[in-house]
Amino acid sequence: MSDWECDTCPFRIRCGQANEGYEDVGFTGLLPGVDRYRKHxxxxxxxxYPDAKLTPTLAHQFPALAEEHGVYDWHCPTCGGTYAWxxxxxxxxxxxxxxxxxxxxxxxVAVPMPESQNTH
Ligand SMILES: [Zn+2]
Structure with missing residues (x-):
């Protein structure tokens, strides 16, 4: 157990305990660029959330999960272009x-923020 984890909340990074700048994100989803999730x-x-996908950051870390669940593409908000993860x-x-x-x-380019991820 690392020091940022707590037993009650698997995404404690969002509880404001971790200084990641994401404290105000109230949505369910994976935080882009954050690689501290554990496999379990x-x-x-x-x-x-069976419809959810991995972020590219996590896909590099957990290739088996990436294959099983898919990965969010990168998206350019300016031209609307997408790029494979x-x-x-x-x-x-x-x-x-x-x-x-x-x-x-x-x-x-960016990957979808948690509020745009397909978790409902
Ligand atoms: Zn573009």
Missing amino acids: QLVEYFDA DAIDIEAQSPLCERCVEDDELCT
Whole structure:
């Protein structure tokens, strides 16, 4: 058990106990870019939300879960383009949309925030 975990809430990172800047996110879903979920938490999450998918960050960590449940694509809010989860380097702080870059626009792609994830 690591120090951020608590027994009662598998997503304590959202309880405001963890300093991730996501304290106000009141929705169910996986937080993009956060890799601290444990496998058993994710298994429980998918039990509760069979339509949910993994974030690219977690897909790199749990390839078997990625294969089983799918992964959210990257999406460019500017041009509407989408990119496969493994087409973007997750190490990049602000991955750029290649299509927009070709038009001299530096737009970053993102995965859906928890409120847009398909968890209902
Ligand atoms: Zn774009």
